[in-house]
Amino acid sequence: MSSLTITGVTKSFGSGASATRAVDDVTLHVPHGSFTTVLGPSGCGKTTLLRLIAGFLVPESGAIAFGDTVVVGDGVRPMPPQTRRVGYVPQEGALFPHLDVAANIAFGLPREARGTTGADRVAEMLELVELPADFRDRRPDELSGGQQQRVALARSLAPAPAIVLLDEPFSSLDAGLRGSTARAVRRALAVTNTTALLVTHDQNEALSLADQVAVMRAGRLVQSAAPSEVYLSPSDPQVAEFVGRAVVLPGTATDARATCALGEVVLTEPATGPVALMIRPEQVFVDLAHDEGVRGTVEEVSYYGHDCAVQVRLDEGTSVLARMAGVRRPGPGDTVHLRVTGLVRAYHPAGAP
C-alpha cells in the first residue's frame, strides 16, 4: 500500500476547436491509508481522473506517483495497468455472472495462490466486507445490489492492492442500502489501511465518508480539504452551493464583522468592503417566540421529519432559507425573527483584492 500523488496532470480528448480538456492541471495528494472522495457534477472529469490513475489513459502532461514510484510522468514510460496494483470498483456489473462469489473474489489472485490459500483469502475477504461465509457458493444474481458491491470490493482487495479506486460504486443502490453499503465499504478499507479514492456526485456521500474531499469543476480541482472545511469554508460561492444549500447575501465587511440583510454577522476571517457572505441554512436561527433579529414572513415550509426547511421573505424583500428541527415549526404566513449563529465565510467580488 502507498500514498498517491498527482502533480499537474492534464488530459484532453479530441483535437483543435472541438477538444475537451477533461482533466486540467490537477494536483492532489492522498496520504497512505486515507480515504479521499472526488466530488463534482456530471462531466467534470472524475472518471477520467480515475482512469489516468489506473493506467487505462495516459496524461499529456503531469505525473502520477504511488509512494515514491512514478507510474507515469515526464521521461518515465507509463507503467501498464496490470502492474500498477490498483483495485477498481465500478458502478455496477463488475462481477462475472457465471462464476460463484468465491471464484469472483479469487479472480485477481495470482494463479498459484488460488488453492487452499485462495480459499482462506476468500473467507477472510467475505468477513472483511461483512458477508456470511456461506455466500461463497452463490452466484452474483443470487445477491442484492449492495451485496454484489461488497463482493466487488472484496475482489479488488483480495490481491492487497496499492490503491483502490471506486467509481460511483453505490449509485445504483436505493437510499437505505446505499448508506449501509457505503459504511461497510468504508470500514473494510479502514481495517486494511488501504489508500482509496472514491468518485461521486453525491454531496452527502462525499462529506460523510471521506478524510479529504476533492471538489472538481470543469476539469479543474477547485478545493481539496477535510469535509468540514469544504462545507464551512468553501473556496468560492459556487463550491458552497455545490456541497450543500447556501444562502449567499451581499454585505459590507469591517474587519471581523459584516452587515447584511440578516443583520450583523461574525466572519471566519477579517475582510473589508463589499463582500458576498455564505451562510448555511442551519446557521439561520428562526425565533418563533421573541422579536429579536430581522423580521420576516414564512413563505413555505418543507417538512423532512428529522428537520424542516423554512423559506422566509424578510420585510426588506430578500428571501432566505433556514433549516430547523421539525418538532416545533412555523407555518406559511407566520411572522418570525431570524438571526445568524456561528461564523460566516466572506468572499470578495471577482477581481477585487
Ligand SMILES: Nc1ncnc2c1ncn2[C@@H]1O[C@H](COP(=O)(O)OP(=O)(O)OP(=O)(O)O)[C@@H](O)[C@H]1O
Ligand atoms: N473517450 C472520450 N472521448 C471523448 N471525450 C471524452 C471521453 N471520455 C470522457 N470525455 C469527455 O470528458 C469530459 C469528462 O468526462 P468524465 O467521464 O471524466 O466526467 P465525470 O465527471 O466522470 O462524469 P459523470 O459523473 O457523468 O460520470 C466530458 O466532457 C466527457 O464528454
